Amino acid sequence: MTTEREFLDGYDPREFPPVAVTVDVVTLTVRDGVLHVLLVDRAQHPFAGRRALPGGFVRESETLAEAAMRELAEETGLRPGEGQLGAVHLEQLASYGDPGRDPRMRVISVAYLAFAPSLPDPRAGGDAAGAAWVPVSEAAGLAFDHDAILAAGLDRARAKLEYTPLATAFVPAEFTISELRAVYAAVWGEDLHPGNFHRKVLSVPGFVESTGETASRGGERGGPRARLYRAGDARLLHPALLRPAREDGVR
Amino acid sequence: MTTEREFLDGYDPREFPPVAVTVDVVTLTVRDGVLHVLLVDRAQHPFAGRRALPGGFVRESETLAEAAMRELAEETGLRPGEGQLGAVHLEQLASYGDPGRDPRMRVISVAYLAFAPSLPDPRAGGDAAGAAWVPVSEAAGLAFDHDAILAAGLDRARAKLEYTPLATAFVPAEFTISELRAVYAAVWGEDLHPGNFHRKVLSVPGFVESTGETASRGGERGGPRARLYRAGDARLLHPALLRPAREDGVR
């Protein structure tokens, strides 16, 4: 904010230092059991040829979230929404503003985090020639400080799976328990005990609710047809689905 | 961020729209068992006479975190650090940039959250004439969108007490288990079972470590002298200290 006091006898004689505000979007999805992030190829000079998170300037009339949604839609053709098929969950991640993070000028970037169900390749669609889904394990050496932003997004995603029903944003509107389990496995990078996962998911009130139906066929390699569920109305998971503990304490 | 593509054939003809970037700091402390936030009085026109979070412009050569630390130091005389007496924990909270949130111009504010041990009144110190610790229950009707920022800070603080040793940032370097419990009670707004809290804190590896010593006297209203502890080296609490469940599910 800006107190009037600061505004008048401000420390900086200039009215305001030249700053640009941008948004960058970490968009995650699970394809074929592997966590992917949406990246674009940079053509021009700072970091030319490197990959980067999609992003751009915040326009004068839009909110930060609107700018993030616009950037996301431009790259993927998605329409972020809140409940329909193809809906995308979008939330603010953090802001990055170290002097020198962009060699051209002072740029403050507000990073957003988006979760999408499995989607077609963005190349197929609009003007986003250089956009592609990249497995997070191969997404290193990004432009600017985007490696750090991506890492923060992954941390946040992994943590939010524990205590929110966010995993349902990665699957279609109707899904099976094992599809949900595959999301957890992909994001956390470790397999989960099928029986315990099943018990846990069904015991958390409001996490999933049964459609009376059953999948039209069994798994690819066999097994019975699984029951179908849709996302419930819970916003917080109680009790939480805690991931197996790593090296505790100092970390 | 800012792709060169955007930079060149950008949507906005001007080089960059006029934007100011500020930091606002939500500084929390526990005094006499009550959670307080540091606020300043606004003298000049937008929201004159209202209270607001301390904040100000980000200077050209400093990082966002440095700007937040500077604002905090200016208002309190504190020196944020990481382990000494009077150390203050500082972390980024979120950014706020709706058009119109400041009536004068487009202002993007990066909010920070700080946790301090009980401190003397800021009035005593430097040039911060209008700064004061205010119980959070009385901190409503703040300037700009600071009510929302404060609410976000409180949410974050309450959540982080569960799975991080953050409570130790609210107490002196050496403290008793019940002083720690008083912090949880103040931040969460509910009393905790002393016996269970004791057991839990001591069972989490790295949360606290014993100094061999004992408090110099018992409680104000009686009771034995408690043992003294200092913060351990854990950064994450495993298992977490979960607060009693509220209204589950829909929330």
Added chain:
DNA sequence: CCATGTTGTTCTCAGGTTGAGTATTACTCG
């Protein structure tokens, strides 16, 4: 200095949750 009430610390115990393993059955593919 004594009676009273308060508090730090340790136990106990019943109930719930967890991880790991097993059983059963319904599917797939070749």
Added chain:
DNA sequence: CGAGTAATACTCAACCTGAGAACAACATGG
């Protein structure tokens, strides 16, 4: 049709939790 796989349901021991009680060490006010 046979072999392998996966969805779902159980079992069981280990652990954690909330609630309560026990007890000793203290402060305070007469």
